[in-house]
Amino acid sequence: MASTLRRAGDRAQRVSTLELFFDLVFVFAITQTSHLLLEHLTWTGAAQTALVLLVVWWSWNFSTWAMNELDPELPPVRVLLLVLMLLGLLMAVAIPEAWGDRALLFAGTYVAVQLLRHGFMTFVAAGPGTVERERAGRILAWFAAAGVLWVAGALAEGSARTVLWCVALVVDLGGPLALYWLPGRGRSPAAAWDVGAAHFAERFQLFVIIALGETIVLTGATAAEHALDLAAVTAVVVAFASTAALWWLYFSSIAVLTESRLHGSGDDRTTVARDIFTYLHAVLVAGIVVSAVGDEVVLAHPTEALETPALVATVAGPILYLLAQDLIRLRNTGTLSPSRTTAIGACLVVGLLGTALPALAVGALLVAVLVAVAGYDGWRRRHRMGPTMRAALARED
Structure with a gap:
């Protein structure tokens, strides 16, 4: 089943209507982010908004990398994208209070998006022993490591939350630069990705x-x-x-x-x-x-x-x-x-x-x-x- 969930060999496929529908959540998320900065025009507010924007961007960006490989016309992929869309909506709802009472909803839904998507890429959309499973598994491991920090930061308060979330963001942003290095297994070769x-x-x-x-x-x-x-x-x-x-x-x-x-x-x-x-x-x-x-x-x-x-x-x-x-x-x-x-x-x-x-x-x-x-x-x-x-x-x- 794994290979049948991936796009056909024709890499010139255009964007599907489901992907456009998925993006509607991020229209709302971007609006929420703008309002967050508008209501907190301070250096602290700017830094917090930057972190929130990068979280929004990272969740959308990796969904785009995934959908560059998966076939959006197939039911399992459609269900995945719709679930990710719902989680993204909940994350966007939490943005105004991401540094307050809704920190756990904000961080928890973000972590859920990353783990669910790449769990699907690893165990459903890729067969055992394939390059695709190896690559997706590496990314999943990095998201899991960062996820612990995101959730811990949401449960903490004050400066501890800021420190934990900044470290979590560094882990997330550093993954592609490190080519998802893992102990004893080295880096993933860049050629492992097939970009349409x-x-x-x-x-x-x-x-x-x-x-x-x-x-x-x-x-x-x-x-x-x-x-x-x-x-x-x-x-x-x-x-x-x-x-x-x-x-x-x-x-x-x-x-x-x-x-x-x-x-x-x-x-x-x-x-x-x-x-x-x-x-x-x-x-x-x-x-x-x-x-x-x-x-x-x-x-x-x-x-x-x-x-x-x-x-x-x-x-x-x-x-x-x-x-x-x-x-x-x-x-x-x-x-x-x-x-x-x-x-x-x-x-x-x-x-x-x-x-x-x-x-x-x-x-x-x-x-x-x-x-x-x-x-x-x-x-x-x-x-x-x-x-x-x-x-x-x-x-x-």
Whole structure:
């Protein structure tokens, strides 16, 4: 039965409707994470939100790696994904009180997601003595070790919880880098993973859409709660333009670059997928989440100067987003993007000026920086094309 649960040899399969349905839970989880930061705009709140976001990301990310191998049309796989979806929903419900009364629900459901999924991958979806069982079993062992720390942290209080959860997160994040080393058995060879490039890249692109969609939801919900005078309407326009610029910067450039790199990576595909998607896309999504919080801050106080925590959040979102794209470019090509590196510096300047500017002006300047990068990308692509390609593109336009 094990081999029949896996995808067929055609690795060009696209994302299924069940996977899209599964992602709906993470729309809610991302919204909960944004609200957590919005309600705790302090360095402690930012650190706690970062941990929560990485937990959300890690549970979704490994489900994506698993579904890159499993066939979502088969009943056992469908049941697995639906159960994981329910557990993910309970985890998302617990996010606002993850550091309070719902710590055990938050950590317990996260651990259950990881153990159930890779228990299924190890004992149901892989046969005895196979490479797939060996690989999934290693991951399961690491999740079990981290799970003890997650549950212990949930049962502890104060600084003890923080320390235990940070150590648990280090174990979780360190597993792929260590290639799931086990005593006496060494590391798992990178070639043990079979990554379907088209499906894998599309899944991560769709998660970026989820995160961007959350910024639209937060913008609309915040605007609906305020009187729509000229300043508020302008702030809505600026917030939407910011989200549109984030979309443009990713899907007109980075998405194409990363998918192309994954297709052409050959024997190095697993390592490329790990670095670009598992790790660097987490920074990208964090930039989107923080940008959503910054948009809400501007919408709530468009004509007022922002206090330092709100100003930092407003500027940090675009910076994190551009930094992630810069690092993805570095991993892909070995060079940084001059436009994005310059734009990061420009955002820092906006942050310095923001102490003397109203929130709406800060938001508008950040949008101008993002639009400038997008415009430069478009100009550069056209400039590097030959006359025939430019003429074809003009006809399409």
